[in-house]
Amino acid sequence: AQRVTQPEKLLSVFKGAPVELKCNYSYSGSPELFWYVQYSRQRLQLLLRHISRESIKGFTADLNKGETSFHLKKPFAQEEDSAMYYCALRSYNQGGKLIFGQGTELSVKP
Amino acid sequence: DVKVTQSSRYLVKRTGEKVFLECVQDMDHENMFWYRQDPGLGLRLIYFSYDVKMKEKGDIPEGYSVSREKKERFSLILESASTNQTSMYLCASSFFPSLLPQGTEAFFGQGTRLTVV
Numbered sequence: 001a002q003r004v005t006q007p008e009k010l011l012s013v014f015k016g017a018p019v020e021l022k023c024n025y026s027y028s029g030s031p032e033l034f035w036y037v038q039y040s041r042q043r044l045q046l047l048l049r050h051i052s053r054e055s056i057k058g059f060t061a062d063l064n065k066g067e068t069s070f071h072l073k074k075p076f077a078q079e080e081d082s083a084m085y086y087c088a089l090r091s092y093n094q095g096g097k098l099i100f101g102q103g104t105e106l107s108v109k110p
Numbered sequence: 111d112v113k114v115t116q117s118s119r120y121l122v123k124r125t126g127e128k129v130f131l132e133c134v135q136d137m138d139h140e141n142m143f144w145y146r147q148d149p150g151l152g153l154r155l156i157y158f159s160y161d162v163k164m165k166e167k168g169d170i171p172e173g174y175s176v177s178r179e180k181k182e183r184f185s186l187i188l189e190s191a192s193t194n195q196t197s198m199y200l201c202a203s204s205f206f207p208s209l210l211p212q213g214t215e216a217f218f219g220q221g222t223r224l225t226v227v
Contacts, residue, residue: 006152009150032207032214034215034216043218043219043220043221044153044200044202044218045218046215046216049215086152086153088216090207090214091207092207092208094166095141095158095160095164095166096140096141096158096160096204096206096207096214097155097158097166097168098141098143098155098158098202098204098216099155099168099169100145100152100153100154100155101152102150102151102152103152103153
């Protein structure tokens with residue numbers, strides 16, 4: 001069965017500190033993985049996807065198939081990074097099913 | 111810009127009422143999804159659709175049904191609303207998964223906060 005696990009409900013760091021939001025998944029196949037972000041009072045929106053291997057707003061995420069992980073990292077957190085972050089998994093079969101983890105609230109303190 | 115529009119931002123309904131939540135997208139997306147968002151539980155998939163009149167159960171379909179009569183519209187129905195269905199409901203749409211380099215991003219509506227009293 002598909003599953004996405006984000007073990008931390010809340011992550012609190014100081015401005016300038018490194019950040020790592022953890023995401024583990026279970027899926028028998030090659031999934032498509034995403035990180036979505038929801039800023040206060042805004043819609044959920046895509047942050048980045050593993051296929052494009054891009055860095056967005058200083059965030060990167062590497063797919064580790066051996067450890068079935070897709071952790072989100074940023075070397076120097078900014079206050080404007082404070083938001084809810086969701087890891088998501090999509091299968092190429094099963095009708096395009098898209099599932100999310102429980103979410104991690106990132107709080108960056110000044 | 112892609113637009114996913116949910117018909118209401120806030121709804122208050124009574125226990126036992128039949129409730130309709132509407133979602134419309136304008137990007138000709140094949141896939142549409144309904145989630146509920148609860149603190150500590152994240153986004154849980156209720157139902158999704160990959161084509162007109164096609165629907166698939168998600169992880170928590172009990173107490174809900176859906177309808178997709180036109181490609182752009184996906185409706186969530188609470189057959190008999192209960193207090194434990196008080197939640198934020200999110201609709202999303204995307205193209206069907208493919209191996210294109212850009213992947214397949216899902217776009218979200220603004221959400222409907224439903225309160226059942």
